[in-house]
Amino acid sequence: MKRLLFPILTLVLLVSLLLFSDGITAQFSKNFKAVTGVYLRYGLQAAIWLSGAHVATRLLEVVLWGRIAIHLLGKEPPKIFKDIVTLLVFTVAVSGIVATVLDRSITGLWATSGILGLVTGFALKDMILDIACGIALQMEKPFAVGDWIEIQGNRPENHVVARVKEINWRTTRLKTTGKNLVVVPNRKLCDATITNFRAEDPTCRVDLFFVFDPSLSHDAVSEVLLGAMEEAADGEKILLSPEPEVRLGERNLAGQMYESRFFFSSMHLSPGMAKDLGMRAIMKALRDAGIQTARGLLPITEQLSMPRQ
Numbered sequence: 122m123k124r125l126l127f128p129i130l131t132l133v134l135l136v137s138l139l140l141f142s143d144g145i146t147a148q149f150s151k152n153f154k155a156v157t158g159v160y161l162r163y164g165l166q167a168a169i170w171l172s173g174a175h176v177a178t179r180l181l182e183v184v185l186w187g188r189i190a191i192h193l194l195g196k197e198p199p200k201i202f203k204d205i206v207t208l209l210v211f212t213v214a215v216s217g218i219v220a221t222v223l224d225r226s227i228t229g230l231w232a233t234s235g236i237l238g239l240v241t242g243f244a245l246k247d248m249i250l251d252i253a254c255g256i257a258l259q260m261e262k263p264f265a266v267g268d269w270i271e272i273q274g275n276r277p278e279n280h281v282v283a284r285v286k287e288i289n290w291r292t293t294r295l296k297t298t299g300k301n302l303v304v305v306p307n308r309k310l311c312d313a314t315i316t317n318f319r320a321e322d323p324t325c326r327v328d329l330f331f332v333f334d335p336s337l338s339h340d341a342v343s344e345v346l347l348g349a350m351e352e353a354a355d356g357e358k359i360l361l362s363p364e365p366e367v368r369l370g371e372r373n374l375a376g377q378m379y380e381s382r383f384f385f386s387s388m389h390l391s392p393g394m395a396k397d398l399g400m401r402a403i404m405k406a407l408r409d410a411g412i413q414t415a416r417g418l419l420p421i422t423e424q425l426s427m428p429r430q
Contacts, residue, residue: 131172166222174214178207201259201290247308251291254307258288264317269387270295271316272305282392298393318387324360326384327396329403331414332376342379342412343367349406350383353398360384 186198216227264270264285272281283295283303293310295303318325333342350365363384370378381403385395407413 129176131175163222167218170214170218170222171211174211177210181206181210201255201288204290205256247306248291251307254311255288255290255293257311258293258307263315264319267319269318269391271318271392272310273314273316284391298391318392323386323388324363324384325387325392325395326363326382327392327399329381329396329399330370331379331381331403333379333412333414335372335377337377337412339369339377341410343369345406345410345412346379346381346403349402350381350399352406353402354383358385358389359395359398360386 182203186203219225220227258264266285266287268285270283270285272283274280281295281297281303283297285293286296286302287294292304292306295305297303331346346367347365350359351361353359354361354365360383365381365383368380368382370380372378381399383399385398390398
C-alpha cells in the first residue's frame, strides 16, 4: 500500500487546487489574474490526467501484476508486458488532455501520429524488429531468466553457451561461462537455433568421445571410463539417475572410438562446469589405470545435449 500512498495523495492535492483555483488567483493582482487563472486551471487539469494515469499504473502493479497475475501464472509477468500496459495508460491520459483540456479533436492527432509513425518506423525498422521479436520471445518463452542456453553459430566453435540474465524490449543479456556479459539483439535470437539446457526438465547430458588403441581390451577401457563417471557423480550435480554409460563407437585409422555419457542438473551446474568435472574424473582414472588415448589426445571432441527418450 505504500506504493499507492504518494500517487493518491498527489491526485487529491491536484483536485483540491483545481477546486479552489479561483480563490488562489484572487490573491494575485488584477493584471495577472486572468492569465494566472487560465494557466493554473489548464495546468491542474492536465496534471490530474497524468496523476490519474500514475495511480492507475500503480494499482495495476499492486493488484494485477503483484497478486492476480502471480496467482494465475505462478510467477511475475514479463517486464515488457507491464511496460506496454503502462504506455497505453499514459497514451489514454495524453489523449484525454488533448480532448478535454485543450478542446481539440484527437482524430487529427491520431492521423498525424500515424504519418509520423510510418516515417519513424522506416527509420528505426531494426529497432522495431528487435522489439517485435522481444514480444514474440516473451509470448513463446523458449527460455527464461536463469536458463542455460546454447546459441548455435555457423560452426561448432562459434556456438555460445551462456545463462540468461535479462530479457528486455530490444536485447537479451547473457552471462557466458567465462563471466562475460553478451548483449544480443532480439532479432538475432529469433533467427537462431537455440538449445535450452533447462527447459521443463533440468536434466542434461554430456557426451565425451575418446579414441584408444584398438588392441586394448574393450571391457577394460569401458570399465575405467564408467567407473570415473560414477565416482564423479554426487547425485545432485552429476546425476546417478539416469545412469552413466559407455558406448563403443566406430573404428577407423585413428583407432577405436568410445562414447562416454553422463547426466547433470542444469539447476546446479553450467554445461561447461559439468564437462570439466567429467573430464577431470576420466583423466585421473585413465592415469591411475595406465591407459592412454591414441596419440595422447584427450578427448577428440565433446557434445552437450538434452537426454534422449
